Amino acid sequence: MPDSRPIRDVVVAGGGIVGWSAAAALRRHLPNVGVTVIADAPAPDALAERIGSTLPSIAAFHGDLGLSEMNAVARTASGYRVGTQFEGWAGNRPAYVHTYGEHGRPFGATSFHLYWHRVRQAGGTASFDTFSPAAELARMGRFVHPQGGPGSILASFEYGLQLNPARYLDLMRAFAVHLGAREHQAKIAQVDVRGEDGFVGGLRLDDGQVVTADLFVDCTGPAARIRSALDAKFEDWSCYLPCDRVILAEGTAPASLPVMDSVVAMSSGWRWQAASPARTSHGLVYASAHLSDSKAERALRVHSGAEPRGPAVAIRIGRRPDPWLRNCVAVGEAAVALEPLEWTNLHVAHSAIDRIVAMMPDRECAPIELAEFNRQSAAEAERIRDFLMLHYVTSDRREPFWRDAAAMRIPDGLAHTLRLFRERGRLPFQEEETFARDSWLSVLFGQGVLPHRADPLTDALPIARIEAAMGQMRDSIRAMASPLPTHADYLGNMMRRAVR
Amino acid sequence: MPVRVVVVGGGTAGWMTAAALAKLLPHRCTVHLVESETIGIVGVGEATLPHIRAFNERLGISEAEFMSSTRATFKLGIEFKNWGAIGDSYIHPFGTFGDGQSEIGFHHYWTRLRLAGRPVGSLDEYSMGVMAGRLNRFQLPEKDHESIASTFGYAYQFDATLFAPFLRRLAESMGARRTEGRVVGVDRNGESGDIESITMESGEVIEGDLFVDCSGFISLLLGKALGEPFRDWSRWLPADSAVAMPCRTETSLTPYTSAIAMPSGWRWRIPLQHRTGNGYVYSSAFTSDEAARDALVDAVEGEPIADPRVLRFVAGRRERSWAHNCVAVGLASGFLEPLESTSIYLIQQAITYLVELFPEKRISPVDRDEFNRLIDLEYDRIRDFLILHYHATTRSDTPFWDYVRTMDLPSTLSEKIDLFRRRGRIVKYREGVFLEASWVAVYIGQNIFPEGHDARAGVLPIGEVADRAEALRSRIRAAAEAMPDHAAYIRSYCAMAEAA
Structure with missing residues (x-):
């Protein structure tokens, strides 16, 4: 029974x-x-x-638990993060910031990114992340919680925590x-x-x-x-993602607290730097076939100026x-x-x-219930894997590690996404998606992947009007950030309230 | 150079397509619609889904004007009579069960009370939409999400023979051309197989880059000229005929459509401002046209205002709805019986996807494949939902009901049923027409009860759950009773023009 x-x-x-x-x-x-x-x-x-470094979902997880941010952040000497800056991932292209939440404001008949692309095709030079209020916060090292009603420029970004x-x-x-x-x-x-x-x-x-x-x-x-x-x-999944080693280091907190982390591509992998009020964490992620552990350890030491914490760990x-x-x-x-x-x-x-x-x-x-759990888990994991893989397969770096990574067989789901996006900038909807559409767009545009043609729905508006609207968005984003507190000041205020 | 779009067929599908393309892509395409007044349209008084409101809004159509012109009434859902067993009745509402404030579906609490033997009543009593419907009340939903009067949605019941002319005026005012006459020839390119032109009975040749087949069941372009195979689903949906006959409305104006199970199919009842639409959808393998006609004539409540007429169809869809440079919209692409009012929804989705994937003169297979993927998903999901209505029955009083009760199901559906039976779980998808509350309504309405509930519904003491449920039931009843009468609301909001 x-x-x-x-x-x-x-x-x-x-x-x-x-x-x-x-x-x-x-x-x-x-x-x-x-x-x-x-x-x-x-x-x-x-x-x-x-x-x-954590994703915005942690805020909802804490909310459901009834764990206040005052406890989760202020009492643990943690901080906020609004995104990641990617450097060197796509050859000589400038660094880009992947933030969470809205880029641009919807106007006209279709999505903002399709208008951005049309302007880009017509010779526009403003990067996609220019239209992310969170990216502006990141560049300025400032932070406040999302606020204001719908339509307010600060209402539409999401943040994660730097624990x-x-x-x-x-x-x-x-x-x-x-x-x-x-x-x-x-x-x-x-x-x-x-x-x-x-x-x-x-x-x-x-x-x-x-x-x-x-x-x-x-x-x-x-x-x-x-x-x-x-x-x-x-x-x-080693046939999809090329790195199999991670080595971590920890240094002191920086003088000025950033609100984003940085991820820099290297000849055989990538390294990160992420600071919270208590420490700066560093790490190097690489492929053992292309870089020995001892060389990796040395590289991390040189770049971070910090001591590795323990030996390299293998990831399968x-x-x-x-x-x-x-x-x-x-x-x-x-x-x-x-x-x-x-x-x-x-x-x-x-x-x-x-x-x-x-x-x-x-x-x-009962197996029937577990099967549904496992089905959802699989869909979620595969889509995340595809999002990570996106970073490698759209790079045009020439080192052997990168050439190997770019030559990996692309799974069907990612191939479908790339095919559709390259055609006309559309992204297919997937169930159990972790990264929202604008995250995909951030990385695709940031890595220099551009659709072949502009979307027909965008040409109901003359290009001068689109450019004017985009110019206004950019100006209001710039004006928004400068009066805001620095990340460190914002946390300091939270701490004082927590102590009181 | 704009894409020359030729729309063949001027019923609901044709004019919805022409109006949407003319409105949304004025710089990208020219729209030329051909129709013949000698060919009737199938529209037999249409019941719709709430999605139609978004379509109208996008086209800038005023609700009151549209309702007045098409003699429309409001629709809160569909009443199903005699489906699970003779004597049963439930309403599948547009909207939720419960107050919409809990993170788990209300049916889990309802199930807990039911399994504990508490006097919980019917699930219908916990739905605002159902209760307002039962009392023949209507008003527009509240915008405040905390309000119980925000928990229902609505659609329309309207005269489809008036909707097409309404859209025609709109489309022509935005530049769509119309040619009257029958199509007698379709000319294809010898190499590519694409359609180059159609020839009219008058001898006129109309060239185009993209052909939209809205010719109805005959599928003049996609089916006949291009020979796209048809995927036949009649083993699961055996109804292949309908007899329709409108009558005067002699009872109060119900804000819902009725689907009443009959010996070899089911009968629709759609109340409009000026008449009530009736029809018997049946399987010719199980009953004769004469018997069906007699059964319909016996069943209608009011004085008939037209002779009964018979329609033939086969459930299923074309393998591809878009092949070469021909997109089929509506019945030319496939047919699913109107049990859940999905015909216009499917037209609308095809148009939405066509607008989003609108091609250049030279059609990209990427756009075409994506269109087909999206449309196929719509058809397949609706198919399973319709099959559920037939299969979930204890009826064995006629050979027809015996067949559908015992037929093999598509595995995609039997897995869904097993999962619901186990613990009230609905396989969720974010895109797609019928969401959790719809599946719950039909399962429970047709006596598929869960054997367990979500663990979170087991946290509060059962007495407290019972008290809350009782309070909710009273609150919903009071809110429904406070709403105005449906007929009175229509008189003040959108009465049809006299002698229009």
């Missing part, structure tokens, strides 16, 4: 940000479910635990415990799999205890300590085809391992946590 009773006991494995976030969300949304966290420290290759991971982990742990999650400090020694149905029967811990549960949530990073005991299936890019199998669900990098480009590692974990809450089955964990 299938057990159709509701799930009442959940064990979350993994004592990092992902594990504690899962515990907090489960307690918050399903308070009649008991949650125990097996709080082993995260492994070095669990990138979601180490990378501070200070160590302190954020402490906060999330305290918050989850406050919501009733229990902590069990131990390591998993062995996973018992029941002979009769293949379910996880229990975890043997290194303190001699055995824990059982209705559902096991595996937040142990790429090793997937529990989920990997059920099967070892893995879809390898790809995903488990069935993140949820029987009574075990893999979350974050236990389910899908991606390189850090565009900062999706923690986002993917949040998204899986939200999906678990929304699709919680009963103790039977």
Whole structure:
């Protein structure tokens, strides 16, 4: 007989940000479910635990949890970020800023970007990111929260957080415990799999205890300590994304706090720099076939002036085809391992946590319900992979690493997107999309990908009127930014309010 | 040089296409429509979906003027009678169940109460649109999303034979040309196979770059001249005939369309300002034309105002709706019975996609393929939704109902049904016509009840859920009772011109 009773006991494995976030969300949304966290420290290759740059979805995740930004940001010495500056990704093209949210304002009969492209074809020179209010904030190092009603220039951007991971982990742990999650400090020694149905029967811990549960949530990073005991299936994506190593470093906070991070293409990969009030994090992501670990370490040291934190970690890019199998669900990098480009590692974990809450089955964990969970997870992961791949395949750099990357076979979904965009600037809609249309546009235009022809709907307006409207937008964006506080001042004010 | 568009056929599809192209792409195309007054149009009094409002708005059509000209009434949804079982009745509303404020569908709470044996009543009582419909009330929805009177949508029921002339005036005022006469020849390029011109009975030859086939079932260009194969879906949708007969309206003016199950199909009832449209959609394999006609004549409520006339069709669609330089819009591209009022919606979507993917003189396969992908998705999703109505029944009183109840389903549909039965889950897609509330309405209206509910609906104590549901039910009833009578509202808002 299938057990159709509701799930009442959940064990979350993994004592990092992902594990504690899962515990907090489960307690918050399903308070009649008991949650125990097996709080082993995260492994070095669990990138979601180490990378501070996060996507705008984190604000909604905190909102749903009831975790205030005052706590999440001010009390953890974290900061804000409105985007990433990409340098050197497309040959000699100027750097561009990928921000989240609206570029330009809709006018006339169709999307702004199609008007921008028409002007571009007619010889216009203003870059696409010129029309992003957030990119202007980024260039000026200023920040305020989105504000004003619809139509207000500051209403339409989104922001992510620049976390200070160590302190954020402490906060999330305290918050989850406050919501009733229990902590069990131990390591998993062995996973018992029941002979009769293949379910996880229990975890043997290194303190001699055995824990059982209705559902096991595996937040142990790429090793997937529990989920990997059920099967070892893995879809390898190294044929799509060329980098397989990450090395991180940490330096002091900068004198003037930026509100974006920077991502610079290098001969065999790319490096980043991202600053929060407490630290500046650096990293180098590269392909081991093109760059040795020791050379990578040296390169990072030279560029960052900071000491690497630990040796290079290997990333095996790809995903488990069935993140949820029987009574075990893999979350974050236990389910899908991606390189850090565009900062999706923690986002993917949040998204899986939200999906678990929304699709919680009963103790039977019926395959039909899990199949829908897995279908959505797959669609989401593949689309993110395609977005990351976009950065490589549209580069025209000539080094061997870049030539290899550009020659990779493009999966169907991305090929469709590129074909349609190159034809006339349209982007197909996809289900389970993480990056909004304007994010795709930012990167496509930023990397110099231009449609072959202007969209017919744009020629109902004379070009002079389009140019005048765009000129006005640019002026109002410039006028908007200069009176705003610097990022550091804005955080300082928040801190003072928090202390009061 | 503008693209020369030739529209063949002047019914609803033809004039909607001509008006939209003339309005939205005045610099890109010239529009030449040919129609013959000797060929009737199929329009039998049309019930629409809320999407039509966006189309009218884009064309700058005033709602009151449009409604007055087409003798339209408001439509809150569709009433289904005798479908799940003889004696059953439910309304599929345009809008939500519940107050729209919860992050999970109201039907999960309803299911929880139902499974606990609480006196929860029908799901209909928790929908503003349904309750207003049952009471024959109507007013425009409130804009404030907190208000219960914002939770419904609406469409129109109008006289399609008046809609085409209404659009013709608009299209001609924007420069569309019209030629009266029958098409007797289609000339194709010997090499490319593209259509170069059509020849009229008068001998006139009309050349074009893009041909839009709005010729109806006959599919003069796409089907006949180009030979595009037809994908036949009659094994799932066996109805292939309809007999239509309008009558005087002798009961109160309902703000909804009715679809009443009949021995070998179903009967529509569409109340307009000046008459009520009636028709029996049936399968000729299960009943004769005479028997169908007699059954319709017996069933209509008012005095007939025309003789019954019979239509033939086959459910399905062309493999491609756009082949070579010919795009089919409306019945020339495919047919799905009007059970969910999707005919005009499909016309509108084809036009929207054509405008967005409007080609140059030399047509790009990228545009054409994308158009076909988008339109196929629309057809396929509607198909599954229609099949559900027939399959979800306990009726075995006639061979027809026995057949549809026991037929094999497309796997895309049986998976959806299983998922709903399990835990009330709807496979969500953001694009597409029928969303969560529509599927819920039909499942529950036809007695497919979930065996479980979303875990989040299990958090509050059941007494509290019951109290809230009861309060909501009273609030909806009170708000519906406060609305004006449908007929009175129409008199003040958009009464038809006398003797127009």
